[in-house]
Amino acid sequence: MEQLDATVVNTAIPSIALSLGVTPLSLKSVVTSYILGLAVGIPVSGWMADRFGTRRVFLIAIGIFTLASVLCGLAPNAQMMTAARLLQGLGGAMMMPVGRLAIVRTFPKSELLGAMNFVIIPALIGPLLGPTVGGLMVHWTSWRAIFFINVPFGLIAMYLVWRHMPDYHGDERRPLDVLGLILFSSGTAILSWLLEIFGEHTQSVPTMILLLAVSVGLLAAYAWHASRIKFPLLRLALLKVRTFRISVVGGFVTRLGVGGLPFLLPLLYQLGLGLPAWQSGLLMMPSAAAAMGMKLIAPKVLARFGYRQVLVFNTLFIGLTIALYGLVGRETPLAAIVCISLMQGFFNSLQFSSMNTLAYADIEAGDTSMASTISSSFQQLSMSFGLAAGSLVTAWFLGRVPQTNQVLVTGALHHAFWALAVMTVLSAAIFWRLRRKDGDSISRGRAVAKEAEPVAQ
Template structure:
């Protein structure tokens, strides 16, 4: 365990044993996977659920948006809650709340009850990822953090690919309610593991919660999330969307002004003075504008454009997951050899170029070429996410851990929504509604959308240009690679 943690946050209730340190990344990844899978598995079941609840499929947007809104509101306070009540108690409560919410969703008999239960699920999910990540940061020294984080990053890549397949199989062979019931045994097992292995960190003394900041920022970010969720659905006109966007930005601007007057605001924006933190958070946001929409575009290309079935489309995405798992041992060596600046700049350009190559896939493209591209994309995406996720903590102190984690988790959640919205904008621009039933026009439009996202991804490398060669060295120099270094 990192000894400096004790002076920063006080003695943990349970000092992590070696067994706990080995199992902790598995436990956090376990929770991450459950939360990430839930956000993607539901999409496949939307038609079946809407038919069972006797509502229009478009009404199911509220079921999807309510979860995202709940995440956006409660993620910012995750750091304060964990500091106040302890990481073990909060993490266990998050898994329990998420599991109980899943059960209630599964027994819901109308759309209103389902939306309310999804909000409850989101409250649990909003704490699982940030608090789990914070526990890792406080348990492992910076020189060991990269190895742990590289493992935990895998669920974020694997779950979006497995979700549609799992959802399709459940709807086809079981009942839509098992979409939610599948979380129950996973959650119960997670609670047992938390009790046995999760260390408990808490601050000796916490500052008062910034309630005004929570109202301003929570309202602004929730409204912005809603705008991104409904964007492109034609349920609201341009005037309404613009008005909501202006109000959300005004609320966020109000929070920024409010935060400057407090010593302990909800989100400590002064952390952006740290170059590595600023590059990791900003780079993560702008990079995801390009690559965040890929899980949305590729299934469209494979199914609507090329005529593959949902199962076949899902199988074509599987090499990404396999590559993400297999590339972990390479990530440690690459960052130790070349450093964060070189790796992030080069890797972002490569990912952008891969998106440009995806834009050449057509009806005559051999399957092995698609599989090879998917494998390469999965490997480089895993390197990208792990690098950004660990660079955040390279130069933050122990006292700044929870504040940095809250900001990073909030921006990360927003970046996911921004990425999907960007992909939606690109498809709406390049694929007119009247051409969506024509495979040839769909392929052409999706190619243009992928080209635009590839260019956008390459341009996002400018954010990492502010880094220096030595930045992140405390994290990237692994003991297993440089003994005694």
């Protein structure tokens, strides 16, 4: 539901704006409010799961998301739509970290990679079908149907969660760090919002600088506060665990390049190649399809080569595929574009599977909730930074190029792709700091266990 909604809503923005009597640009708040909901809700999700149990929190999260979907479908104006999307973001914020936490606590590390990939494959149906399904639903029915369709799926999911989901609680009852929640959530919410509106000139430069300073100040105040109390909202000391730190920081830097692709590719296809929106949407599907295929073989690849080799060389391959988009023009065969898209989805999928599971390689069982929350928080920020980086690079190269001149627009976008490719390749230096056997407890867990058996005997 979450992945499908994210892609479908973007497709339906023009129809929603027409129905509510506003301009499409003014509905940017519909997208940013969801991001703000995520920024505020993710940091507290781990504490809630430890305190109230994974089953109850996940059940409530789906309920909030489904209720908010109904409110979105009933929204009579842009203000109510924005408020409902904010509520939907809060529900979505608890779904991902708590769901991941339940998986980490259910499966041993040797089975974690396969279990996570098994769960992620259905989620990839969202970006695979989202643009096409959204376009068809808006064309044949109403934009309100894209929200109402969540109701039956939400009810089924709630029933399955109640009947079958394990109910894990924290090892110790820790109080909620209210001050930390205010500082961190406020800082990330302001920063995420600034990054979402970056480059749109909806705020004056002094205002943007002031808000950026406030955001950085709040986050710095949280870091100081967290170092002085026993039970912080996010225990940043976990970043001292080398594999966890490399996974989080390396993933953050990688997404600076990869995160700009959803912004740049539609511009290349529609403005540069002159394709209609529906064809542009179809060209985004091979990437999601390849990502689903990679999830099936990722465990074997990691078991054969290990995390260090995979993350270093795969990062270089991602940079190469991004650079190949810088060679796509009107004369490029459609088959070649599809091949590049397949490679991009293939390598991106392997990268995210590797980074997301490496984070738990050396984390103790009692710290999995905190690790999941920290990882999810940094992922949310990295997605916002990635979109902002894509916007900045595009604006830098497009400059005053008239969008009616396809040749100049295509050339500017080519330079933008090459810049993002260089940014992505640079993140390989972070993964280079991994050691050869890092992550073996996940990628080669069974082999490690067998070697340890004679010692135990």
